[in-house]
Amino acid sequence: MEFTDVLTLVGGLCLFLFGMNQMSSSLEKRAGTSLRGMIGRLTSGRIAGFLTGLVVTAVIQSSSATTVMVVGFVNSGVMTLRQAINVIMGANVGTTVTAWILSLTGIDSGSFIVQIFKPANFTPVLALIGIILVMGFRKQSRKDIGYILLGFAVLMFGMETMSSAVSGLADVPEFQNILLAFNNPVLGVLVGAVLTAIIQSSSASVGILQALSVTGEVTVGMALPIIMGQNIGTCVTAMISAVGANKNAKRAAVVHLCFNIIGCFFWLAVFYAANAIFSFSFINDSVNQATIAIIHTVFNVLCTALMLPAASLLEKLAIRLVPDKRQSKDSEVLLDERLLTTPSFAVERCRSVAGDMTLCAMGSMKKSIRCILDYSPDLANEVREEEATTDEYQDMLGTYLVKLSSHSMSEKESTETSKLLFIISDVERISDHALRMLESMEELQYRDASFSEAAQDELHVLTSAVEETMDTAYNAFTKDDLEIASSVEPLKQLVESLCDQLRARHVLRLQNGECSVDAGFVLTDILTDLERASDHCSNIAGCVLETSRGALGLHESLKEFRTDSEEYKEKYRQMEEKYALPPAKEL
Numbered sequence: 001m002e003f004t005d006v007l008t009l010v011g012g013l014c015l016f017l018f019g020m021n022q023m024s025s026s027l028e029k030r031a032g033t034s035l036r037g038m039i040g041r042l043t044s045g046r047i048a049g050f051l052t053g054l055v056v057t058a059v060i061q062s063s064s065a066t067t068v069m070v071v072g073f074v075n076s077g078v079m080t081l082r083q084a085i086n087v088i089m090g091a092n093v094g095t096t097v098t099a100w101i102l103s104l105t106g107i108d109s110g111s112f113i114v115q116i117f118k119p120a121n122f123t124p125v126l127a128l129i130g131i132i133l134v135m136g137f138r139k140q141s142r143k144d145i146g147y148i149l150l151g152f153a154v155l156m157f158g159m160e161t162m163s164s165a166v167s168g169l170a171d172v173p174e175f176q177n178i179l180l181a182f183n184n185p186v187l188g189v190l191v192g193a194v195l196t197a198i199i200q201s202s203s204a205s206v207g208i209l210q211a212l213s214v215t216g217e218v219t220v221g222m223a224l225p226i227i228m229g230q231n232i233g234t235c236v237t238a239m240i241s242a243v244g245a246n247k248n249a250k251r252a253a254v255v256h257l258c259f260n261i262i263g264c265f266f267w268l269a270v271f272y273a274a275n276a277i278f279s280f281s282f283i284n285d286s287v288n289q290a291t292i293a294i295i296h297t298v299f300n301v302l303c304t305a306l307m308l309p310a311a312s313l314l315e316k317l318a319i320r321l322v323p324d325k326r327q328s329k330d331s332e333v334l335l336d337e338r339l340l341t342t343p344s345f346a347v348e349r350c351r352s353v354a355g356d357m358t359l360c361a362m363g364s365m366k367k368s369i370r371c372i373l374d375y376s377p378d379l380a381n382e383v384r385e386e387e388a389t390t391d392e393y394q395d396m397l398g399t400y401l402v403k404l405s406s407h408s409m410s411e412k413e414s415t416e417t418s419k420l421l422f423i424i425s426d427v428e429r430i431s432d433h434a435l436r437m438l439e440s441m442e443e444l445q446y447r448d449a450s451f452s453e454a455a456q457d458e459l460h461v462l463t464s465a466v467e468e469t470m471d472t473a474y475n476a477f478t479k480d481d482l483e484i485a486s487s488v489e490p491l492k493q494l495v496e497s498l499c500d501q502l503r504a505r506h507v508l509r510l511q512n513g514e515c516s517v518d519a520g521f522v523l524t525d526i527l528t529d530l531e532r533a534s535d536h537c538s539n540i541a542g543c544v545l546e547t548s549r550g551a552l553g554l555h556e557s558l559k560e561f562r563t564d565s566e567e568y569k570e571k572y573r574q575m576e577e578k579y580a581l582p583p584a585k586e587l
Contacts (some may be wrong), residue, residue, distance in 0.1 A: 005165050012161030013208070019155030020098075020204050025408075026147040027059060046086050046308060053090025063095035064200055064237040067256050069345060071241050072338035075249035081318070084252040085311045088259060092231065092300045098203035099293035102159055102210050127153035140411045162211035185225040185268055192229025202234035206296055210289040220291070221283040224271065227296050228264040231303075235260055241338050249336075251318035258317055263303030335400045343409040347416050350401060354420050354427070355478045357393035358540075360386050361431040362470045365533055368434040369463045371441050372526065373456060383438045390431035397424050419547045423477060426536040430470070433529040433536075440525045449518040452509060455502075457582050459526075462498045465579040466530050469495060473537035476544050488541035490572040494579060495534040499527045501581055 057066045070087050073079035079087075126149045133146030196205040209226060212218055235257040242253035275283060287295070307314060334353050339346040364386035367379050401421050409417065444450070451459065469491040476485035506523055509515040515523075 009162060009165035012158045012163075012165055012211075014158070015154050016158030016162060016207060016211075017199065017201075017204055019151050019153070019158055020201065020207070021151075023148055023151030023155055026144055026151055046311060049083050049086025050090040050093075050304070050308060053087035053092075054094040055090075056087075057091040057094025058097045063091040063202060064234055065341070066091040066094070067235075067238040067253075068241045068338055069342050071238055071245060071249045071252050072336040072342075072345070074252045075242075075245040075336045075338065081248050081251050081255070081315055082311065085255050085314055086308075088252070088256050089304045089308055089311075092259070093297075093304055095203055095234075096293070096297040096300055099206045099210065099296045102156075102207045103289040103293040123153045123156045126150075144410070159207060159211060162208070163214045166212055166215055183219075183221050185272065188222060188225030189229035189232070189264065189268070192226035192231075193233035194229075196230040196233025197236040198233075200234070200237045202230045205230045205233065206292065210292050213287050213289055213292055216286045218287050219284050220287055220295070223287050223292055223295060224299075225268060227292070227299060228268055231260045231300065232257070232264055245336070245338075247322055247324060250322045251315075254318045254321050255314050258314060258321075259303065259307050263299075263306060266306060267299060267302055335396060337400075337403070340404055340407055343404060343407050343413050346400075346404050346407075347409075347413050347420075350397060350404070350420055351416070353393070354397060354424055355474075357390060357397065357424060358427045358474050358477060360393065361390040361427045361434070362474055364390065364431045365434040365437075365470060366467060368437045368441075369467065371438055372459060372463065375441050375445055380438055380442065383434055387431040387435045390428055394424050394428040415547050419543045422543050423540050426539045429536050430533050433533045437526055437529045440522045440529070444519060444522045447518045449516050449522070451519050451523065452515050454509065454582070455506065455515060455519070455523060458502050458505065459523075461579050461581055462495065462502060462527075462530060465491060465495050465498060465575070466534055469534045469537045473540045476541050480544060482545060482548055485541040485544040486567070487571060488538055490568055490575050492534045492538040493572060494575045496531055497576075498579065498581065499531045502527055505581075 053066060053070075056069075057063050067088055070079065070084045070091075074081060074084050130146040130149030130153060133142045134150065137143060137146075192205065195208070196202050199205060206227065209218070209223060209230075213223070235253070238253040238256045242250045245253075274280070335346075335349060339349055364383050367383045367386070371379055371383065398421065401417055401424075405414070405417055469488060472484060472491060473488050475481065476488060503524065506515065506520055510517070510520055
């Protein structure tokens with residue numbers, strides 16, 4: 001083997017690894033939303049979880065990526081350990097699809113139909129289509145498809161380059177002597193595991209073995225333990241990702257490792273025991289790329305058949321290996337950075353946490369409203385605690401979303417990220433107004449003053465309207481419902497009108513001596529906070545409406561809805577009737 005052949009081999013290997021990485025990441029990005037929905041519908045059933053892992057891995061072409069995602073889901077509480085076990089088993093079978101794709105390079109037939117499916121013939125066409133999509137279109141979804149095709153083309157070109165570079169090794173005695181060492185099953189497993197751990201991809205290491213098979217010197221006895229070792233080596237990525245995670249996430253990574261180690265040594269023992277008895281004649285036969293794909297698939301299917309019924313035992317083993325320990329509350333991570341590599345899942349997780357934050361902030365406002373008419377120190381403490389929690393949510397979500405923004409995302413995911421950044425700011429301001437209202441009421445308590453009966457009745461009407469505004473905004477956001485979102489603006493406008501009316505009535509009561517000056521100042525502050533809270537609810541609904549257009553436009557849709565829509569006028573009229581103030585003569 002000449003020096004130029006070595007350079008060709010290294011270049012082919014680099015192209016192969018780059019193409020696999022590019023194709024996998026582009027597939028993951030393009031299919032992100034669909035995969036997120038599939039994971040969201042995941043059940044605890046063994047078959048459902050298994051099929052989910054299989055399909056997701058077959059789509060994104062990486063069992064390591066799927067397993068790292070699973071570790072992140074378990075760490076964030078999105079998935080249970082039992083669900084993770086089923087998905088991991090499916091991922092091990094799904095990863096065999098790559099080997100079958102790579103085996104296409106070994107097609108050898110004079111048939112025109114067969115030759116069409118030979119990568120050397122159709123890869124240039126895919127590369128041409130890919131570069132046209134990448135350079136000729138602005139739409140991100142088409143660019144993503146282009147990158148997938150280009151990644152596949154580079155992958156196949158690298159595979160062909162490696163195969164041609166190593167074809168001359170068949171006549172090199174030193175190479176044959178090295179391969180003879182792999183007849184030792186333990187050494188074969190070790191080499192397969194180490195190689196895969198280094199490049200962190202079992203699909204890539206299987207591809208390298210398929211490239212070497214063109215020499216005709218790789219036998220079944222050599223390939224079998226190497227392939228088994230490759231399945232162990234791929235666990236390294238998940239084990240690394242579990243560092244610093246909570247106990248269940250560590251257990252998910254341990255399950256992946258135990259699954260492959262137990263499956264490897266069990267079936268290796270069965271195979272060599274059977275060979276000792278029956279002396280398989282095929283063990284010294286040369287393998288080709290298709291044979292390696294078959295071995296890879298059969299091994300992973302057999303491992304799953306062995307371990308899937310014993311999922312509960314795997315769970316118990318993982319719990320024993322990673323026992324329960326005392327953990328601080330901070331160790332339970334709401335937003336796992338492992339999900340950043342899969343933006344579609346990270347965005348959905350942020351959305352869920354933002355929903356919790358909104359519930360917390362609006363809860364603090366409702367409790368602060370209760371303090372207006374029925375103040376209690378315990379309720380005041382709850383308001384302060386929830387306001388502080390909301391601040392923590394904003395810091396955590398804001399930091400995470402900024403990090404997420406630096407990753408490659410689809411246009412829809414990028415818009416959703418921007419929307420969440422806008423919304424959490426408005427949500428945090430609602431809790432701020434809740435705290436200010438509480439402090440106003442505490443000032444009233446300190447001055448031993450109180451609102452008149454008429455003012456209390458009016459505040460009851462106003463606060464009921466504000467609470468409905470918050471509930472409607474919350475439902476619009478969490479359900480992403482445009483119809484509900486369009487109902488927020490009439491409520492917000494009504495709240496503003498009610499605040500103006502309460503201010504006017506308050507002036508009349510002051511003039512008639514029916515309200516104290518101290519209570520009057522506090523009432524003015526409370527009205528301002530309630531009005532601002534409804535404004536922020538309107539902003540939240542505006543974000544929901546604007547992102548339905550694919551971009552944020554400073555709530556232009558709200559302005560159009562308010563000024564041009566008969567629907568708006570009808571909804572406003574209904575709200576006006578529902579929240580009518582007591583007649584002024586009752587003052």
